[in-house]
Amino acid sequence: MLEIRGLSACIGDKEILKGIDLTVPQGEIHAIMGPNGSGKSTLGYVLSGREDYTVTGGTVTFNGANLLEMEPEARAIAGVFLAFQAPIELPGVNNANFLRTALNAVRRARGEAELDAVQFLKLARAETKRLHMRDDMLKRNVNVGFSGGEKKRNEVLQMALLRPKLAILDETDSGLDIDALKIVADGVNALRSAEFSALVITHHQRLLDHLVPHRVHVLSQGRIIRSGGPELAKELEQSGYASLIAEAA
Amino acid sequence: MAVETETLETVQALTQSGYKWGFETNVEMEFAPKGLNEDIIRLISARKQEPAWMLDWRLKAFAAWQKMEEPQWARVEHPPIDYQDLHYYAAPKKKAGPKSLDEVDPELLAMYEKLGIPLKERAILAGVDPDAAEGGSRQIAVDAVFDSVSVATTFKETLSKAGVIFCPISEAIREYPDLVKQYLGTVVPVGDNFFAALNSAVFTDGSFVYIPKGVRCPMELSTYFRINARNTGQFERTLIIAEEGSYVSYLEGCTAPQRDENQLHAAVVELVTMDDAQIKYSTVQNWYPGDEHGKGGIYNFVTKRGACRGARSKISWTQVETGSAITWKYPSCVLLGEDSVGEFYSVAVTNNHQQADTGTKMIHVGRGSRSTIVSKGISAGHSNNTYRGLVRMAPTAKNARNFTQCDSLLIGDRCGAHTVPYIESRNLTAKVEHEATTSKIAEDQLFYCRQRGLSEEDAVGLIVNGFCKDVLKELPMEFAVEAQKLLAVSLEGSVG
Numbered sequence: 070m071l072e073i074r075g076l077s078a079c080i081g082d083k084e085i086l087k088g089i090d091l092t093v094p095q096g097e098i099h100a101i102m103g104p105n106g107s108g109k110s111t112l113g114y115v116l117s118g119r120e121d122y123t124v125t126g127g128t129v130t131f132n133g134a135n136l137l138e139m140e141p142e143a144r145a146i147a148g149v150f151l152a153f154q155a156p157i158e159l160p161g162v163n164n165a166n167f168l169r170t171a172l173n174a175v176r177r178a179r180g181e182a183e184l185d186a187v188q189f190l191k192l193a194r195a196e197t198k199r200l201h202m203r204d205d206m207l208k209r210n211v212n213v214g215f216s217g218g219e220k221k222r223n224e225v226l227q228m229a230l231l232r233p234k235l236a237i238l239d240e241t242d243s244g245l246d247i248d249a250l251k252i253v254a255d256g257v258n259a260l261r262s263a264e265f266s267a268l269v270i271t272h273h274q275r276l277l278d279h280l281v282p283h284r285v286h287v288l289s290q291g292r293i294i295r296s297g298g299p300e301l302a303k304e305l306e307q308s309g310y311a312s313l314i315a316e317a318a
Numbered sequence: 319m320a321v322e323t324e325t326l327e328t329v330q331a332l333t334q335s336g337y338k339w340g341f342e343t344n345v346e347m348e349f350a351p352k353g354l355n356e357d358i359i360r361l362i363s364a365r366k367q368e369p370a371w372m373l374d375w376r377l378k379a380f381a382a383w384q385k386m387e388e389p390q391w392a393r394v395e396h397p398p399i400d401y402q403d404l405h406y407y408a409a410p411k412k413k414a415g416p417k418s419l420d421e422v423d424p425e426l427l428a429m430y431e432k433l434g435i436p437l438k439e440r441a442i443l444a445g446v447d448p449d450a451a452e453g454g455s456r457q458i459a460v461d462a463v464f465d466s467v468s469v470a471t472t473f474k475e476t477l478s479k480a481g482v483i484f485c486p487i488s489e490a491i492r493e494y495p496d497l498v499k500q501y502l503g504t505v506v507p508v509g510d511n512f513f514a515a516l517n518s519a520v521f522t523d524g525s526f527v528y529i530p531k532g533v534r535c536p537m538e539l540s541t542y543f544r545i546n547a548r549n550t551g552q553f554e555r556t557l558i559i560a561e562e563g564s565y566v567s568y569l570e571g572c573t574a575p576q577r578d579e580n581q582l583h584a585a586v587v588e589l590v591t592m593d594d595a596q597i598k599y600s601t602v603q604n605w606y607p608g609d610e611h612g613k614g615g616i617y618n619f620v621t622k623r624g625a626c627r628g629a630r631s632k633i634s635w636t637q638v639e640t641g642s643a644i645t646w647k648y649p650s651c652v653l654l655g656e657d658s659v660g661e662f663y664s665v666a667v668t669n670n671h672q673q674a675d676t677g678t679k680m681i682h683v684g685r686g687s688r689s690t691i692v693s694k695g696i697s698a699g700h701s702n703n704t705y706r707g708l709v710r711m712a713p714t715a716k717n718a719r720n721f722t723q724c725d726s727l728l729i730g731d732r733c734g735a736h737t738v739p740y741i742e743s744r745n746l747t748a749k750v751e752h753e754a755t756t757s758k759i760a761e762d763q764l765f766y767c768r769q770r771g772l773s774e775e776d777a778v779g780l781i782v783n784g785f786c787k788d789v790l791k792e793l794p795m796e797f798a799v800e801a802q803k804l805l806a807v808s809l810e811g812s813v814g
């Protein structure tokens with residue numbers, strides 16, 4: 070269970086998150102929507118521990134642990150996964166090697182046996198196949214020269230391999246073709262279980278058709294101004310954010 | 319791939335250890351008195367039982383050196399070196415030049431074991447060494463140089479069956495005087511530069527390799543240099559000759575104890591290849607770099623040069639430089655033969671207060687000669703890392719080609735990376751290409767890796783290894799593993 074209470078954060082002297090309250094029970098998928106610049110990516114970064122952001126108030130607990138005082142890698146090992154809105158390129162770093170190193174770091178910390186190259190490749194190939202990705206993605210350098218859509222698929226592949234307990238997907242559906250949209254949804258749906266929860270940041274109702282969320286939250290200027298069921302997303306698709314924001318003001 | 323992961327694992331084990339080669343070995347030593355003069359040179363020559371011509375050669379070099387000045391053009395700074403305050407000869411007290419491993423001081427053997435050098439000839443010959451018997455594990459012949467003398471050379475017999483000579487240079491001077499006379503100082507002349515002249519006067523040991531016509535050396539040859547004694551300069555001299563159509567791969571490794579004072583190392587390496595011959599020379603240099611405040615460490619002033627004398631001959635230098643307080647080193651190729659090939663692959667890492675001014679010279683004389691330079695400089699801490707390279711196309715170098723790729727990676731914002739390419743072309747048909755990039759390990763790259771569960775150290779290791787990949791792949795497998803571990807250890811504490 071993820072519990073966010075009164076979370077505020079700034080970058081430099083600019084306050085971006087202004088008191089967020091949000092609870093995601095285990096097994097649930099919550100969508101976060103909201104206009105550009107409202108703080109959605111910031112929320113994802115703060116939850117995963119990016120150091121540029123300073124938390125100025127509030128608490129975050131994840132399965133009982135105080136997330137805010139953990140290093141980013143400790144959060145990852147505890148099961149927090151962030152699919153980046155703009156995945157980062159690592160020149161010269163082989164994708165398969167990167168994935169295996171990450172997976173083994175997580176497995177080691179969880180007391181599981183590490184995978185050797187052969188075992189890993191077998192596993193990775195099975196996942197690429199399931200996600201309808203080409204194997205040569207594994208041979209290339211991490212995100213280098215990947216198309217926008219390939220980068221997003223690579224995030225989904227990493228998520229599938231690392232099997233997180235909390236997946237934060239930051240616009241993983243943006244820039245994807247219609248088939249790929251389904252891949253993302255399938256990637257998340259495959260992980261669904263009583264122990265898995267997800268925060269899905271998106272601008273599009275389409276993804277939510279495949280990935281029916283338990284709750285939808287609207288973020289505006291660093292605050293959640295409205296929460297509702299899946300029908301809220303459909304409503305927004307019709308009417309936009311303007312009236313909601315006016316209402317909240 | 320396996321290699322890189324192994325690196326990460328090893329690094330984890332090493333993370334608290336820092337420079338782990340910093341121990342000192344307690345062997346009874348014989349020292350020459352401090353200072354440099356003709357008498358000291360006579361003493362060295364006498365200790366080595368050298369013929370008269372060798373002593374003359376040394377004295378001539380000494381006379382030349384006295385008229386020379388330390389070069390000032392490199393981007394390195396250090397307090398003046400007092401050349402009279404050093405010992406120029408230090409040897410373990412047991413008789414120099416043991417005949418077999420049994421005669422080697424057990425303390426020494428224990429030290430080499432600690433350093434992980436495969437001095438295992440006995441066990442291998444007896445067929446009891448499980449590692450060597452394992453399929454795929456290659457045999458490497460080792461010459462180990464401890465301060466001023468070579469203490470053990472392995473696999474001599476296997477090599478001599480192939481006609482290969484691999485022995486301490488002091489022994490070669492006595493046993494193969496004609497060969498030594500014919501080649502010594504012909505690639506790096508006595509008066510080439512200040513440090514080469516000094517080395518020529520006082521060199522104490524090093525390796526000699528001769529590969530006869532048409533022979534592919536049956537195993538990798540390796541020399542391991544260790545500075546142990548205090549206040550002692552190490553001046554080794556290596557000479558490798560590859561006759562027509564022959565091939566040899568030669569590896570060189572170095573470490574030194576951790577000390578507060580600086581120590582001087584001034585080596586000379588000369589390589590010669592005849593028609594269709596090839597020498598692959600790999601170095602993993604890990605002299606003690608000094609502490610994080612810049613105290614102590616080795617001053618490494620080295621002259622390495624190869625002459626591709628024959629047509630289609632080839633010399634490749636691959637170096638991974640992680641150690642030394644100061645590195646001043648430009649392994650070079652003089653491409654005399656038609657269609658001869660020179661290569662230089664380098665990774666130079668500087669951290670804390672290390673200074674490296676390193677690069678290469680490719681001197682194209684032969685028609686159609688080709689050279690490739692790939693240099694990867696990594697700077698962290700307060701260090702300074704300079705690539706300095708010369709590509710010269712002589713008027714005779716018709717259709718010669720050079721390609722240079724020079725990349726710098728910065729970690730943090732208190733370090734410096736500098737690229738100083740000199741290009742001189744006197745032939746219109748010759749082509750010189752130069753590419754250079756500078757990049758930083760970005761915060762977002764580190765965060766991305768950490769978000770996937772990697773520690774910061776592992777993340778840096780992964781990114782740095784990726785950056786150096788083009789060079790590391792040129793190293794023999796075992797060396798590549800070693801080099802990757804070193805890279806990670808050298809950059810320890812460079813982030814955050």
Ligand SMILES: Nc1ncnc2c1ncn2[C@@H]1O[C@H](COP(=O)(O)OP(=O)(O)OP(=O)(O)O)[C@@H](O)[C@H]1O
Nearest residue numbers: 080083085103104105106107108109110111112154
């Ligand atoms: N490094 C930074 N320096 C200054 N301002 C920043 C920085 N990072 C984010 N911001 C600002 O914080 C606000 C929130 O940004 P954030 O990326 O969280 O928005 P978002 O809701 O994800 O938007 P989008 O839908 O466009 O992805 C924006 O006004 C943005 O300009």
Ligand SMILES: [Mg+2]
Nearest residue numbers: 109110111154
């Ligand atoms: Mg965003």
